[in-house]
Amino acid sequence: MLDFRGRLILMVLLSALVAASVVTMAVDGTRSEVDDGDLPWFTGLILDVAVPVQKVLSAPIDFAEEIWVNYVDLLHVREENAVLRARVAALDDEKLQLQEALVESGRLHHIAQLRESFEIPMLPSALVGVDATPWFRSALVDRGQVHGVRAGMPLISEQGLVGLVRATSSRAARGMLLLDRQSAIDGSAQRSRTRGIVRGLGNDRLEFSFVARGNDVAVGDLIMTSGLGGVYPKGLRIGTVREVHEPGADFMQTALLEPAVDFGRLEQVFVMLRRGPTMELLYGSQDGDLASFDSADEPSS
Numbered sequence: 404m405l406d407f408r409g410r411l412i413l414m415v416l417l418s419a420l421v422a423a424s425v426v427t428m429a430v431d432g433t434r435s436e437v438d439d440g441d442l443p444w445f446t447g448l449i450l451d452v453a454v455p456v457q458k459v460l461s462a463p464i465d466f467a468e469e470i471w472v473n474y475v476d477l478l479h480v481r482e483e484n485a486v487l488r489a490r491v492a493a494l495d496d497e498k499l500q501l502q503e504a505l506v507e508s509g510r511l512h513h514i515a516q517l518r519e520s521f522e523i524p525m526l527p528s529a530l531v532g533v534d535a536t537p538w539f540r541s542a543l544v545d546r547g548q549v550h551g552v553r554a555g556m557p558l559i560s561e562q563g564l565v566g567l568v569r570a571t572s573s574r575a576a577r578g579m580l581l582l583d584r585q586s587a588i589d590g591s592a593q594r595s596r597t598r599g600i601v602r603g604l605g606n607d608r609l610e611f612s613f614v615a616r617g618n619d620v621a622v623g624d625l626i627m628t629s630g631l632g633g634v635y636p637k638g639l640r641i642g643t644v645r646e647v648h649e650p651g652a653d654f655m656q657t658a659l660l661e662p663a664v665d666f667g668r669l670e671q672v673f674v675m676l677r678r679g680p681t682m683e684l685l686y687g688s689q690d691g692d693l694a695s696f697d698s699a700d701e702p703s704s
Contacts, residue, residue, distance in 0.1 A: 523636065525559070525673040526550060528576075540583040540603065542566070544672060547574040555634075555682025557675045563640030563663030564588070564628060565672050567682075576674070581641070582607065582666060589632040590641050593625040601626060601641055601660065607667075609642050609660040615650035620658050622647060633681030 532543035546552050548571050558565040558578045566580040579586060586603040590611060597620055599613030611626055613619070624644045630637025642660035650656040678686070 524676040526552065526676055528552075528672050528674055530670055530672060531575075538584065538605065540580040540586075540605065541569070542578050542580055542669075542672070544576050544578060544674070545574070546674060547571050547576050549573050551676050552576045552674050553678060553686065555678040555686045557635050557639070558672045559639060559675060560664050560669060560672055562665065563642075564635065565664055565666075565669070567634070568674065578672070580666065581609065582662065588635060588641060589629045590626045591629040592620050592644075593627055594621075595619040595624070598629055598631075607662070608645075609662055611642075611644070611658040611660050612655055613658075615654050615656035620644060620647055620656070624658075625663075626658075626660055633679040635679065636675070 526546055528544040528546040530542055531545050534541045534543075542558075542565075544558070552568060552571055554568050554571055554576075556568045558568060564581055566578045566583070566586065568576050569579045570577045580603070581588060581601070582603045582605065584603050584605045586601075588601040589598065590601040591598045592613075597613050597616070599611050602610050602612070604610055611620070622644050626641045626644065628635040628637055628639040628641060640663035642662045644658045645661050646659040648657045648659070
């Protein structure tokens with residue numbers, strides 16, 4: 404820190420500078436407005452000294468002003484970023500809704516084509532529970548007897564055959580998926596018309612058993628319901644051949660199928676509101692024995 408002598412010298416210099424500035428302003432006030440010549444030497448000297456002093460004195464003020472302006476600008480930028488983020492989130496929601504609408508419209512288009520092909524009323528139903536074990540593959544849907552659903556009615560999606568309704572209550576139904584080991588469907592190859600039986604394996608694959616006669620079934624063939632057996636209408640997609648095994652001693656040959664329906668992503672099914680002759684004889688007027696289902700309860704999946 405400056406000692407007393409130094410502070411005294413600094414105060415004298417500042418006082419002299421202020422006095423000189425006052426004298427200079429007084430002299431300038433007496434100068435003519437049109438007198439644009441050079442300043443007197445003492446006025447110029449004071450001006451030369453005052454400029455750097457003014458810069459030093461105004462530097463903190465300028466710095467504070469710059470910080471304040473930048474801070475205010477930063478607040479505005481943050482507000483704009485928040486608005487933009489909200490807008491982006493809203494646009495993402497709209498995009499998802501449009502994508503869902505496109506998916507749904509595609510499903511409805513396929514179902515409309517199925518209705519025209521089979522001339523059978525179809526009831527949309529949501530999948531509310533799935534039982535996926537090595538022994539049973541079943542699903543619970545939110546439509547039942549009050550909606551016209553009866554045991555023995557086929558379950559389909561826009562991709563193909565899903566399974567069969569096995570039991571109903573007033574407002575729910577349990578269906579056996581075609582992946583179930585108890586599932587057996589009369590099918591035929593679309594290309595060669597070779598008939599056989601499609602059985603569930605309890606996993607994500609199906610087995611097609613048929614009488615071996617040359618290369619009647621090949622990898623890539625589409626297997627569809629034959630319409631025989633009195634359970635399912637003809638022409639529903641079951642699956643695609645992925646492997647063909649060698650025939651056994653009894654001339655029976657098997658093929659491994661990939662289901663047409665992606666059961667891992669299945670969300671909605673359609674109940675075909677008509678039972679085939681076999682199912683009509685089997686179930687008659689029985690509605691199944693599924694326990695009553697309250698739509699407010701959430702089943703385990």
